[in-house]
Amino acid sequence: MxxxxxxxxxxxxxxxxxxxxxxxxxxxxxxxxxxxxxxxxxxxxxxxxxxxxxxxxxxxxxxxxxxxxxxxxSERAAEWMQPLIVKIRLDIEIFALRKSIKQIGDNDIARLEELVEGIGKACADGDMAAVADLDISFHEALLSCADEPDLIAIWLPIVTRMILQYTRLVEREEIHEEHVEILEAVRAKDIQRAVRALKQNIR
The missing domain is CATH 1.10.10.10 (Winged helix-like DNA-binding domain superfamily/Winged helix DNA-binding domain)
Incomplete structure (x- = not known):
């Protein structure tokens, strides 16, 4: 059909x-x-x-x-590549956040809130495909605040390859709480807190 x-x-x-x-x-x-x-x-x-x-x-x-x-x-990346993939992704997201955090506006926050709410609902429903998709969308929205399309072009293949082997998705409550913490740090424009939250989430 x-x-x-x-x-x-x-x-x-x-x-x-x-x-x-x-x-x-x-x-x-x-x-x-x-x-x-x-x-x-x-x-x-x-x-x-x-x-x-x-x-x-x-x-x-x-x-x-x-x-x-x-x-x-795509197949999973080789085990030896995992630390490199995580490091590259973190470097890109932290770079973008340092560039944009002071100028993130109400519309950006509203979009991030919507995505965090969606992650919470998908976690509660046990919809792992939606959790993974919304996870990517949240971080992509965060990167978009830097207004640097080339960053997203570099970042997207890395994050999707990482999500393909994302065994942490079984920790549904934890993954939602981590995105709440990133959101609150960004809302407060606290770069040190935001970087800590990103490192806690991307591992």
């Missing part, structure tokens, strides 16, 4: 969102082939937008594409 797509966002963005949720939740396991024809039939579209979707998933680090082999869902 074809899945219903609403006209709120572009078709490509909606399909990317659905497949990202499938990957983060494990419904599409690591190493799964992303076949254009099968996905086109699933979403009731031609193969052209599916090719764009797969390219976007690859740019986000959720899929890997090899010549003449097609695309597959």
């Amino acid at each position: 074809k899945e219903k797509i609403t006209p709120v966002r572009t078709i490509r963005d909606q399909i990317v969102g659905m497949l990202r949720a499938d990957i983060l939740s494990g419904r599409l396991p690591r190493g799964t082939k992303l076949r254009e024809q099968a996905l086109a039939e699933r979403f009731g579209v031609s193969r052209a937008p599916i090719r764009d979707v797969i390219m976007q998933l690859t740019q986000q680090g959720l899929a890997v594409s090899e010549p003449n082999c097609g695309a597959t869902v």
